[in-house]
Amino acid sequence: MTIPNMITIDGPAASGKSTLGKNLADWLDYLYFDTGVMYRAVTWAALHAGISMDDEAAVSALSETIDIDVLPPTQDDGRAYDVLADGQDITWDIRRAEVDGGVSVVAAYPGVRKALTAQQRRIGLRGKVVMVGRDIGTVVLPEADLKIYLEASVAERARRRFNEIKNRGGQASMDAIRENLMERDRIDSTRDVAPLCAAPDAIILDSDQMDANRVLEAAKKLVKKHQE
Ligand code: CDP
Secondary structure (H helix, E strand, C coil), X not given: XXXXXXXXXXXXXXXXXXXXXXXXXXXHCCEEEEXXXXXXXXXXXXXXXXXCCCCHHHHHHHHHHCCEEEECXXXXXXXXXXXXECCEECCCHHHCHHHHHHHHHHHCCHHHHHHHHHXXXXXXXXXXXXXXXXXXXXXXXXXXXXXXXXXXXXXHHHHHHHHHHHHCXXXXXXXXXXXXXXXXXXXXXXXXXXXXCCCCCCEEEECCCCCHHHHHHHHHHHHHHHHC
């Protein structure tokens, strides 16, 4: 077989998908596409426009008109990419607690998913891509050659997110982070459209006892096995 052309990484909040996705894409010289950024951008834009998260019609309409761009990083401040919404740099704004608090409600709206999934699929079908999210292996790119579902315990995921926020100089409470991860997982896995779940042909990696390097090594092995 050949090197997988499309690789999907799905899994619950803060399971290390973004880190693995970026590292794997760099290793393969593929495009790294973190779809969570798009749901976060719509959520940020709704908050910014004073639209209530509960206003499904207004949030859905916003998702159809907003222009989200993900470009190579222009600043050396720890970012992997620039995120622009209608030309405004919102790279760090989309990581704020308010966005964490609203994003799963926004991502459950069928209209929002329809608008964003179409864009994701168009980019994914170009190939040479590592795409990261919740429904990539099941809905966005079901034809992908290699699908990874990354898991870790809530305690480990909360610890990682806590360190991430601390490392970029932010304030965080471990309890609040744990609550938010559990609430997002609950909404993400029980919604009607494209719920979080492993595709039947996904390979499940439990990263609880593995650091980022070991997870990357495990994923590289899967890529190599696919080539045999
Ligand atoms: O980085 P973290 O795991 O905290 O979250 P993320 O990947 O940035 O995704 C934020 C939220 O967007 C998730 O909790 C989901 O509600 C939603 N999402 C989704 O529904 N489908 C995707 N393909 C990606 C994200």
